[in-house]
Amino acid sequence: MFNRLTGTRDALVADYPGLTRDRIYGFTAASLPPAVVIDTGGLAERGDELADLMHAQVELAVAEADVVVMLADGQAGATGEDQYVASLLRRSGKPVVLAVNKAEGRDVQAFVSDFWELGLDTPMAVSASHGDGVRELLAAALAHCPSAGDADTARTVAEGACITVVGRPNVGKSTLINRLLREDRLVTRDEPGTTRDAVRVPFELDGVPYTLVDTAGIRRRARVTEAIEKFSIAKTLQAVDEADAVIVMLDAREGVTEQDASLIGLVLERGRALAIGINKWDGMSDSQRRKFMHGLDHALPFLDFVEKHPVSALHGSNILDLFRSATRAATAARAELPTKELTRVLEEVVATHPPPMVRRHRIRLTYAHQGGRRPPLIVVHGNQTELLPDSYRRYLVNEFRRAFDLAGTPIRLELRTGHNPFAGRRNVLTQRQVAKRQRLRRHSRR
Ligand SMILES: Nc1nc2c(ncn2[C@@H]2O[C@H](COP(=O)(O)OP(=O)(O)OP(=O)(O)O)[C@@H](O)[C@H]2O)c(=O)[nH]1
Ligand SMILES: [Mg+2]
Structure with missing residues (x-):
């Protein structure tokens, strides 16, 4: 079902390991309404260590979600395990949509009749492998998300362009936004995982309104010991998707890491405009600075169309230049080209x-x-x-x-x-052309 919703495995953007089973994040396919989808491991009733770890993973995914899809196997019928999963989900307090899978070629009413007893909403017959009912399932799920749908148009009129700040944990995203606002609006600390949710704050510059979005630092793969991180990856991904431009923050003291490159890759893959802030530039020696810049060109050679600014979010130096680059990128993203x-x-x-x-x-x-x-x-x-x-x-x-x-x-x-008028048409020779061709052949044989 995850593959069906996201189109391909290529849509996979973050891969979070538990000891047993990952949470996998993806965006819905371009032909479907936009949403972030999280795949989780199966929930089993057995109370062993494995099941506990899986529960923890699923719980984190449910906590991040606006709506949960419970997927049951219709060919197996409603089982005690389904009862168990349904009761867990009911207790989560999140809206739940029940999908009964493997319904291809079946009579829908009869196929789902077993599943009413789970006490969830109307069971929906779907076939993940054939695609039946998937669009309807997504629509039913999105009906539970107040922000879905026309949020985009409503936002740009009311709150100006949306500039979202992303980067690895602890690079200084919240510090940057506080400095732009000139107040300690957001919590900052020398510790990864300080920001846990995407936070939107209004901001005005030169009389123009904007929305700044602070996000939880995203890393592609947490260490196993950090698997129980409580910040919302889904909200960060969604904030990237909804942005008019993204500011990607790098930490000058750590160089450009693989995680930075993959985050920038994600932003580009979603087609988002961006500017790059090279933070913590203060207190670095000239040779350290040169070394960083050299590494940057080397790590991101394809990014010559993106403006990059060394900044100090802590002291405020160059941060307005960085912000203005982002707003220019946002304008370019919406340019009208006659x-x-x-x-x-x-x-x-x-x-x-x-x-x-x-x-x-x-x-x-x-x-x-x-x-x-x-x-x-x-x-x-x-x-x-x-x-x-x-x-x-x-x-x-x-x-x-x-x-x-x-x-x-x-x-x-x-x-x-364009349509080629000669495509597929065989060139039919006239009588005279056929005669000429035969003459030529005879001639060449001799
Ligand atoms: N020297 C220096 N330190 C900075 C700068 N910007 C941020 N810091 C420090 O880096 C630490 C992390 O800053 P935050 O703004 O909380 O980082 P974040 O990116 O929001 O982190 P998460 O919310 O955990 O993802 C804090 O101790 C900041 O004071 C800077 O420009 N220079
Ligand atoms: Mg933060």
């Missing part, structure tokens, strides 16, 4: 550096239009576009970025080949 301008830029770019020849034909790129915003999606039309090399795609993106001043936001490019 078809006329896009096509003009495309024509110029193609005239300067034409696409390569493929099988003695030149790939033709004729016009471009905008297919979406946040992040900008540019659709380029032409012929044989599927043969366009990656290097040329990158070149196009860079040129569009430059022409429209789109710093800080990823840009998506979609190539579309």
Whole structure:
């Protein structure tokens, strides 16, 4: 069911180990309404050590959740274990949606009839492997989440652009926000895991309203001893998804770690605009600073479109520059790109550096239009576009970025080949052409 909801295993973004069974986090597939999904291990009634550890993992996931989906095996019928799970979930106080799985090809009413006795809401017949009822299940679950749906439009009108601060634990996210606000609004401490939930605070700069979002520090893999961390990963992921721009905070004293790179990868994968703050720059020697910058270019070579600022959240130096980079990135993410301008830029770019020849034909790129915003999606039309090399795609993106001043936001490019009127038509020779061909053959044989 998790794979079905998230589309593929690629949607997997965080992998939290317990001793026994991980909590796995993912985003719903693009064709479904947006949500963060957590997969948990099975709940067993046996009171051994293994079951206890699994319980702890499930409890943490339930605590983070707005709504819980209980998945039962319909082909096995309602069992004592289902009764047990249902009673645990009822006690959690969270809304529960009951899904009865493996319903493909069955009569729905009869299939779920067993499950009314669990005393949860209406049981829904689903098939995770076939996809039946999955969309309905998600809709039923989201109906329990007040923030779902049109939150996006409501927010941008009322509260301005939403700038979310993310980074490993203890890098100074809350300190940055406090310094921007000029008050100790958020708890900061020299200890990872200080912030446990995503916190939204209003902020105004030069008369423009924004929403700042502080998040719990996210790390890809906790050590086993830290498996029982109480902060909400789901809320951090959701805050990234809802952001207009993300500030990724790094700790200059620790260099760019693999976790930083994977967090930035997650932000880009979700198509979010960003700026990078290199924090705790104070008290570092020149050679330490040089070493960090060198490591940064090396670790993140593909990030030249993202603005990076060394800052001290503690002292407030450069933090406004960092914030302004983020707001520019947010604006770029929502930029409107008129078809006329896009096509003009495309024509110029193609005239300067034409696409390569493929099988003695030149790939033709004729016009471009905008297919979406946040992040900008540019659709380029032409012929044989599927043969366009990656290097040329990158070149196009860079040129569009430059022409429209789109710093800080990823840009998506979609190539579309128009209908080719000759496709699939066999070339039928005329009588004279057939005769000529035969003559030529005879001639060459001789
Ligand atoms: N020297 C120095 N210390 C800083 C700076 N920014 C933050 N710190 C310190 O780093 C520690 C952690 O800061 P927090 O703001 O709580 O970090 P966080 O990223 O919110 O941490 P979590 O909420 O646990 O994810 C605190 O002791 C801060 O005083 C800075 O620019 N320079
Ligand atoms: Mg914090």
